[in-house]
Amino acid sequence: MINKIIIDNFMAHEHTELELGPGVTILTGSNNTGKSAVVEALRCLATNPARSPNPALYIRHGAKEARVEVEVDDGTRVAWVRTKRWAKYELWPPGADEPEEYHKLQGKVPEDVARALRLDRVELETRKDSVDVHLGNQRDPVFLLNQPDSVMAEFFAASTESAHLLAMQNALKIRVRDAKREEKGLDGQVARIAADLDRLDPLPELALRMDGIEELDREAARLEREVPALEAALAEFLSLDGRLARERSTGAALHGIQAPPEVEDVNRLGRHIGAMASVETQLGRAGSAAGALTGLDAPPRTEDAAPLHRLIRELDDTGAILRSASSRRTVLAGLSELPDPADTGELAAVVDELLILRARSARLARLTESLGHVAEPPAPQPLDKLGEVVSLISGLKEQFSTRQAELDGLERDLSAVVAAMDERIKAVGCCPVCGGDLTTDGFLDHGCGHES
Structure with a gap:
């Protein structure tokens, strides 16, 4: 009994494995799903059909060979392999690691394979074709169910012992007749071989x-x-003989001729000739170029390209600024909105006061530095020189008043500049470079953290 069927590249089956249980196995399914192909695969395994019909019909499209393998209940495995040119069987006895292969089958099934499969067809005495009692098609069921009663009776009669003995006797007669015919053929072949050997006597x-x-x-x-x-x-x-003769004739012809003059150095002449040839080549090229350029117009007047160059450079700078602004805008697109500015009036007043104190401190430092170079007051002199000192002091007071007026003007200018700067910083709100908080005091101290 077959326990397992494996079909590879056979008709519509690429790879199919069927595990068969004990008893009857029924294949069901819609049309064109490969049910008949399974039956045909078993029939090919059991009968090894010849080359008609075309063996390519069994091989799946795109494959090189079709393979049908079964495993029977005693562990024996049998495989039938079909290519477009040949067929073979592979037989694994129980427990074997390597198969026994059967080639050159000539459309027959080896006896070992048939004995392992046990799917032989039954021969009837009155019928030329044997009967398949194991496999059947959809329209030709197994076991003669669509045959006349006489055929079924003959089949059952053939299964009795007497009919079996008669069939064996007929088969023996046929084998004896075939053996005698084969013996006659072999005798004739031996005679022909002996005649051929006689014809081969002269071979030594x-x-x-x-x-x-x-x-x-x-x-x-x-x-x-x-x-x-x-x-x-x-x-x-x-x-060599001809060359010797020519040399001898040449020597006889040159006999009595004076020696040739001394050879002069012709390197300068060669260089001169080469220079002349180069000049002639250049003249030829110039003439060709002049002939080709005769019909051309005069080249246009060149214009000053400096403005165009400046314009191109400005356009490049503008494009770079735009690309930088676009990339900065892309970077700033994900940032949150600026917070609402707080009231910095009091802070501005404190900053102004600090700036004034800083200016006064700087002025005091300058005054201290100036007074450090002043000499000690002179010793009292006679009163006749007091007038000169008084006039000198008066001049110094006038100079001090003038310098004080200039200093007050500078302080007013500084206050105006600080006020204008404070208004400008308030309008800007943040540092245009880093986006940080910007104050007048911080800007004047360290430029908002940037190197000035």
């Missing part, structure tokens, strides 16, 4: 003659290999 003498011929052939080949060398030596000898 022919073999001796062939050995001599082969020796002569080797000698001829050796001489043939030496002929080109002899021909080359003869040609060289003839060439």
Whole structure:
């Protein structure tokens, strides 16, 4: 009994494995799902059909071979492999690691394979075709269910022992007849072989003659290999002989002629000739160029490209500024809105007061530095020089008043500049470079953290 069926690249099946249980197994399904292909695969395994119909019909499209394998209840595995040119069987006995392969089947099933499968067809005495009692098609069910009663009766009669003995006797007669026919054929074949052997009696003498011929052939080949060398030596000898004759005739013709004059150095002449040839080549090229340029208009007047260059540079700078602004805008797009500015009036007043104190401190430092160079007051002098001192002091007071007026003007200017700067910083609100908080005091102290 078959326990497992494995089908690879057979008709519509790419790879199908069927585990069969004990008893009857029924395949059901819609049309064109491969049910009949399973039955056909088992039939090919059991009968090894010949090349008609075309074996390519069994092989799935795109594959090189079809394979049908079954495993029976005793552990034996049998596989049928079909290509477009040949078929073979593989048989694994129980427990075997490597299969036994059967080739050159000539449309038959090996006896070992048939014995393992036990799917033989039944031969009937009155029918030419055997009966398949194991497999059947959809319209040709198994076990003669669509055959006449006489055929079924003959089948059951063939299954009895007497009918089986008669069938064995008929088979034995057929085998004896075939054996006698084969014996006659073999006798005729032996006679033909003996006649062929008689015709081969002169072979030893022919073999001796062939050995001599082969020796002569080797000698001829050796001489043939030496002929080109002899021909080359003869040609060289003839060439040298002719050259010697020409030399002798030349020597006889030159006999009595004066010696040739001394050869002068012609390197300068060669350089001069080369220079002339180069000049002639350049003249030819110039003439060709002049002929080609005769019909052309005069080149247009060149314009000053400096403004265009400046415009292009300005456009490049503007494009760079726009790209930078676009990238900065892209970076700032994800930032949150600026917080509402707080009231900085009191802070501005404190900053102004600090600035004034800083200016006064700087002025006091300058005054201290100026007074540090002043000498000690002179010793009292006679009163006649007091007038001169008084007039000098009066001049100094006037100078001090003038300098004090200038200093007050500078302080007013500084206060105006600080006020204008404070208004400008309040309008800006934050540092345009880093986006941090910006105050007048912080800007004047350290430029909002940036190097000035």
